Amino acid sequence: MSDTAMFAMKQVSKSYGSAYTLHPLNLHISRGELVALIGPSGAGKTTCLNILAGTIEPDAGLLHIAGKPASSYASGKHLAKAVGIIRQQFDLVGSLPVLHNVLAGRLHEWGFGKSLLSFLFPQDKHIAADALNRVGLSDKLYDKTSHLSGGEQQRVALARLLVQQPQAILADEPVASLDPARAEDVLAMLVRLVQEEQLTLVSSLHSVHLARQFFQRIIAIKEGRVFFDLPTADVTEDHITDLYQLTAGHGMDER
Amino acid sequence: MQHIPSATSVRKPHRRFGIVRVSVYMAFLLIIASWIYLFIGEQANLAELFSAKNVRYAVQFLSGLAGVGVDHPAFLDIESWKRALALTYQTLQMSLMAIGFATLGMLLTVIPASRVVAGGTESALLRAWNRIVYGLVRAMYVISRSVPELIWAMMIIFFFKPGLLPGAIALALHNFGILGKLCAEVVEDLDMRPIRNLASSGASKAQILIYGIIPAVLPRFLTYILYRWEVIIRTTIVVGFVGAGGLGHEFKLSMSWFHYTDVTLYLLCYLMLVFAVDLISAGLRRWMQ
Ligand SMILES: Nc1ncnc2c1ncn2[C@@H]1O[C@H](COP(=O)(O)OP(=O)(O)O)[C@@H](O)[C@H]1O
Ligand SMILES: [Mg+2]
Numbered sequence: 001m002s003d004t005a006m007f008a009m010k011q012v013s014k015s016y017g018s019a020y021t022l023h024p025l026n027l028h029i030s031r032g033e034l035v036a037l038i039g040p041s042g043a044g045k046t047t048c049l050n051i052l053a054g055t056i057e058p059d060a061g062l063l064h065i066a067g068k069p070a071s072s073y074a075s076g077k078h079l080a081k082a083v084g085i086i087r088q089q090f091d092l093v094g095s096l097p098v099l100h101n102v103l104a105g106r107l108h109e110w111g112f113g114k115s116l117l118s119f120l121f122p123q124d125k126h127i128a129a130d131a132l133n134r135v136g137l138s139d140k141l142y143d144k145t146s147h148l149s150g151g152e153q154q155r156v157a158l159a160r161l162l163v164q165q166p167q168a169i170l171a172d173e174p175v176a177s178l179d180p181a182r183a184e185d186v187l188a189m190l191v192r193l194v195q196e197e198q199l200t201l202v203s204s205l206h207s208v209h210l211a212r213q214f215f216q217r218i219i220a221i222k223e224g225r226v227f228f229d230l231p232t233a234d235v236t237e238d239h240i241t242d243l244y245q246l247t248a249g250h251g252m253d254e255r
Numbered sequence: 256m257q258h259i260p261s262a263t264s265v266r267k268p269h270r271r272f273g274i275v276r277v278s279v280y281m282a283f284l285l286i287i288a289s290w291i292y293l294f295i296g297e298q299a300n301l302a303e304l305f306s307a308k309n310v311r312y313a314v315q316f317l318s319g320l321a322g323v324g325v326d327h328p329a330f331l332d333i334e335s336w337k338r339a340l341a342l343t344y345q346t347l348q349m350s351l352m353a354i355g356f357a358t359l360g361m362l363l364t365v366i367p368a369s370r371v372v373a374g375g376t377e378s379a380l381l382r383a384w385n386r387i388v389y390g391l392v393r394a395m396y397v398i399s400r401s402v403p404e405l406i407w408a409m410m411i412i413f414f415f416k417p418g419l420l421p422g423a424i425a426l427a428l429h430n431f432g433i434l435g436k437l438c439a440e441v442v443e444d445l446d447m448r449p450i451r452n453l454a455s456s457g458a459s460k461a462q463i464l465i466y467g468i469i470p471a472v473l474p475r476f477l478t479y480i481l482y483r484w485e486v487i488i489r490t491t492i493v494v495g496f497v498g499a500g501g502l503g504h505e506f507k508l509s510m511s512w513f514h515y516t517d518v519t520l521y522l523l524c525y526l527m528l529v530f531a532v533d534l535i536s537a538g539l540r541r542w543m544q
Contacts, residue, residue: 031276052513053455055451055455075457076454076455076457076458076459077457077459078457079455079457080456080457081454081457084455084456085452085455085456087448087452090446090448090449091448091449091451091452092449092452093449093466093467093470093471094449094471095470095471095473095474098464098528100466100470104453104456104458104466105456107453107456107457107458107459107462107466108456108457108458110462112459112461112462115461115462115465115466116465119465147261160456165456
């Protein structure tokens with residue numbers, strides 16, 4: 001089982017203060033799967049992704065990443081070879097050229113000396129150029145990153161992931177700050193690259209429509225519990241209505 | 256039940272607004288009352304400002320500056336110009352030393368002076384130590400910037416031979432506190448999202464410093480440094496008055512010896528210097544975007 005499992009959670013839970021943010025959770029995601037994580041805001045999607053990424057530690061339970069216990073990853077450098085993360089568009093250093101932001105994906109391979117050298121005289125430039133070419137931004141190599149549009153910045157973040165070469169990509173609302181056309185464009189590109197590289201993708205999404213369009217499996221989270229976990233084809237309108245239905249004691253902003 | 260919280264939340268801003276309004280009215284009232292007091296109580300007279308005596312002194316001073324009736328006005332003399340330009344160059348050196356020292360001090364202290372949310376892995380002992388250092392550095396900033404340059408200069412002249420160095424140190428001491436405060440705030444306002452993302456793509460602390468923190472912080476540091484440099488160049492003349500060298504010192508001496516045409520010359524050089532520094536600073540800032 002552990003050979004094919006990219007992520008395996010056993011009774012993993014997390015709470016901030018008294019209430020559970022994530023109730024004890026079992027989850028198994030195989031290599032090569034495309035999984036969408038949906039649910040009302042505040043349901044625990046980000047918390048779940050951060051636990052999978054190893055950036056926050058669960059209170060209890062066992063997590064295996066790529067067949068190894070999460071705690072056995074000695075440093076961020078090792079973890080970065082297993083898991084790459086993309087969030088909303090504010091994850092790039094705006095004052096740096098696009099090239100540097102893409103090459104930052106190499107930092108886990110580089111020592112301090114090479115990083116410093118590359119900051120002044122970019123190293124492995126062809127790798128960054130190839131990656132930017134694949135996301136359709138080969139002409140933006142030297143542009144200041146903050147001058148790019150939101151969609152372009154997300155594509156730069158994708159190029160960085162290509163350079164980082166993790167085994168799985170965790171995406172937290174990667175297209176939430178883009179307009180619908182741009183959102184579809186960037187998500188299509190993300191899914192295509194993941195399939196070309198034979199990676200695993202887990203992405204939280206605001207839009208059920210996009211989840212259905214691009215993902216094979218949909219996991220719905222509501223109030224810190226798995227509400228359903230189904231192949232996309234089996235998800236009905238009733239499931240969705242129930243998922244986003246307001247329950248007593250919850251705010252109006254949950255749609 | 257639902258109406259009670261909304262009622263209090265409406266009343267609160269009203270009360271605060273009331274205080275603001277009352278203070279504004281009080282301030283106006285005070286200003287008007289003091290003007291009335293000045294005119295009626297003290298019988299201040301605006302016309303006195305333009306009395307025959309004052310006008311005569313002003314005309315005398317201005318024609319002195321213009322060199323009326325002077326055989327060899329300094330501003331028409333090559334040798335005087337050479338001396339004045341040498342002084343101008345010294346003043347520029349003093350300002351560069353001053354901003355250099357202030358920047359160095361700021362760079363050495365700015366990290367402990369900013370409350371940056373670290374990884375949270377440090378021990379309680381280290382946290383306590385960090386808090387103490389933070390308090391010390393911030394106290395240093397407050398003292399350093401609340402003492403004006405002139406006072407720093409007067410104190411430092413006690414220890415040093417009058418000259419460029421004490422002037423530069425006095426200016427640096429005052430500006431160290433200002434730069435420190437401004438730049439520590441830049442570090443505190445840093446957008447943590449790109450930095451967290453670098454960490455999750457496997458960057459070490461040192462790599463994050465190069466790729467995440469320095470590029471985000473440096474342009475704003477440079478803007479502040481250039482701005483303080485502009486202020487310093489204008490203040491060189493003030494610290495010069497108390498013997499800290501440069502144009503200001505000679506300006507003061509010429510004034511006290513009634514060499515008015517020298518004063519004119521130094522003022523011209525000073526204006527050129529301020530203008531040049533403003534141009535250079537604006538150019539550098541545009542170059543950085
Ligand atoms: N660092 C934190 N401290 C306290 N509460 C948190 C923290 N992070 C998340 N939460 C709480 O956990 C719940 C789930 O948050 P999150 O995982 O961000 O939900 P989602 O991404 O589905 O919108 C929210 O109620 C949120 O307030
Ligand atoms: Mg979220």
